[in-house]
Amino acid sequence: MNSNFFEDVYEVVKLIPAGRWTSYGAIANYLGTRGSARMVGWAMNSAHGLQDVPAHRVLNRSGILTGKHHFVPPESMQESLENEGLKVINDKIVNGSESYWNPNVELM
DNA sequence: TGGCTGACTTTCG
């Protein structure tokens, strides 16, 4: 496709298994552009219209729902995560270390 | 063409 970056981001996000989460930096790093972690979020903004892209599974490196405010409604992000078996308290993933999904490891 | 923006990340103070 034309926008390789966005397409790649979508691909990776779509590959995230339910009950798992990853970080923007991990995806950016997987794409080889660690510096453009913000771009990943931006790509999500465009992917926001694609239901195939579970953007709610993409958090910041701390496992905090940084982009929840971009969801409609924002609470849907946390509910979606909890619906998949993840525990979210105070907009943050609980035991994130165990449920963390690294594309560089899983897709490598 | 040039410059701003951005759902991040890392480092210095």
Added chain:
DNA sequence: ACGAAAGCCAGCC
């Protein structure tokens, strides 16, 4: 330990 600033890349005006 907390706060603020810089760095990175790609899309959009």
